[in-house]
Amino acid sequence: MAAPDPGAAPPRFAIRPWRPDDEAGVAALALRLTVGLPPWRDPLPWAAAAQGWVRTWAARASSADDQAVFVATAADGRCVGFVDVAARRHFTGAEEAYVGELVVAEDVEGQGLGSRLLSEAERWAHQRGLGMIALDASMGSARARALYRRRGFAEESVRLVKMLPPGPRPGE
Numbered sequence: 001m002a003a004p005d006p007g008a009a010p011p012r013f014a015i016r017p018w019r020p021d022d023e024a025g026v027a028a029l030a031l032r033l034t035v036g037l038p039p040w041r042d043p044l045p046w047a048a049a050a051q052g053w054v055r056t057w058a059a060r061a062s063s064a065d066d067q068a069v070f071v072a073t074a075a076d077g078r079c080v081g082f083v084d085v086a087a088r089r090h091f092t093g094a095e096e097a098y099v100g101e102l103v104v105a106e107d108v109e110g111q112g113l114g115s116r117l118l119s120e121a122e123r124w125a126h127q128r129g130l131g132m133i134a135l136d137a138s139m140g141s142a143r144a145r146a147l148y149r150r151r152g153f154a155e156e157s158v159r160l161v162k163m164l165p166p167g168p169r170p171g172e
């Protein structure tokens with residue numbers, strides 16, 4: 001491994017575990033999870049669900065050891081990214097790590113922060129002895145899918161949807 005260069009510029013962003021005072025910053029960033037949604041998905045309930053997930057971690061953060069949230073901050077302390085990862089059981093019984101959400105603020109995209117946050121999630125999984133890390137990505141999120149491909153993720157399944165004509169209302 002190469003020795004660190006003492007003259008190198010310090011990284012622009014720091015990554016650390018979640019703290020309770022991150023809740024508002026992370027909840028604001030979670031609204032970006034509507035990027036790349038297909039036109040048939042209403043972004044409003046999606047955004048509301050994302051805010052709910054953040055509240056759920058906030059409530060569990062101090063007691064849970066089967067999940068972690070890592071937060072990226074800029075030099076001024078602003079929250080500019082986060083990733084959450086948890087241990088979960090696949091239906092075959094195998095235990096794996098699952099990345100629930102990965103978000104980087106729009107104004108700092110393309111600087112490798114998404115990749116660094118993903119590395120943090122992988123490190124967490126590796127330290128727990130988990131042999132696989134999985135996630136779901138929207139087909140419309142080209143940027144996210146390019147990042148995952150570059151980081152060695154293989155596409156495992158494709159979810160298909162089809163619109164049906166409106167049916168009778170209950171009671172009709």
Ligand SMILES: CC(C)(COP(=O)(O)OP(=O)(O)OC[C@H]1O[C@@H](n2cnc3c(N)ncnc32)[C@H](O)[C@@H]1OP(=O)(O)O)[C@@H](O)C(=O)NCCC(=O)NCCS
Nearest residue numbers: 035102103104109110111112113114115137142143144146
């Ligand atoms: C997906 C996301 C986390 C990536 O964060 P990031 O900090 O920009 O990621 P990185 O800089 O580490 O890597 C970006 C990679 O995306 C790809 N990319 C960059 N610009 C792109 C573009 N306009 N279109 C498609 N792919 C692009 C490249 O592969 C790039 O890597 P490289 O240029 O270094 O080879 C961020 O865009 C985001 O928060 N998006 C909205 C939320 C989201 O979609 N989250 C994922 C849910 S599954």
